[in-house]
Amino acid sequence: MHVAVIVFPGSNCDRDLAVAFREAGAKVSMVWHKDDALPEGVDIVGVPGGFSYGDYLRCGAIAAQSPVCGAVREHAARGGFVIGICNGFQVLTETQMLPGALLRNAGLKYICKTVGLNVATADSVFTSGYGEGAQIAIPIAHHDGNYYADAETVARLEGEGRVAFRYVENPNGSVADIAGILSENRRVLGMMPHPERAADAGHGGTDGAAMFRALADSLATA
């Protein structure tokens, strides 16, 4: 499995994401935001957490217009895999690779803590390492993680089984407790919680590691 981790000015989870992928056996290339192409043979793109471009204008808005995002869009359009975590999820909604948007947390506070997530579907390479309905503990760390989409979009996500994760206790006001969603072809995942921060015993939790292992298993020969 060859992973491209995108680095924007202000990304701060890029190296953590690379470590989690390497631990699962992946080859990782770091790709700068000004590059307009991905390295040859990339299976999956990781869009990391952080504060790309200082969160100016809207979280993820400027990053979504960066040269590398054009390449990420083309990669996804070819059926490539993409995972966007936290700010990466915000970037994927701003590029409209995923529907909806992330609003300011309903309680207005930045929240940094480990939360319970329910795995809402096991039908994706990202979630196949968990049983459907499994409960896992993954940290969140965000100010703008309040997932919003109009009623029609939410109904479509629910109907197509594209909600990947739900909060056990909704921390931020997200509609339908949504913590992560999948694209129509189930190959693009956006999620606010940080699986890469629960991927090593030293993190205090390892529930995120199964995601990277499942990806490595599924994409080993891809």
Added chain:
Amino acid sequence: MKARVQVMLKDGVLDPQGEAVRHALGAMGFGGIEGVRQGKIIELDLADGVTYADVTEMCEKLLANTVIESYAIEMA
């Protein structure tokens, strides 16, 4: 020429910052405030030849996220 773009959250999208301002005003003793919505103003200094249609395209592609925001453009 200048363009002034006003970006607001759409009606129906919860604006927790506006709500916090409303609460604060109430706590300060101001009465009769039934709602507060907070938005942003973006001012653009434009060279000759940049049209209203160009600014509209800027709004659609970057200045507003039309999933959650509406925008209004004033050119002067």
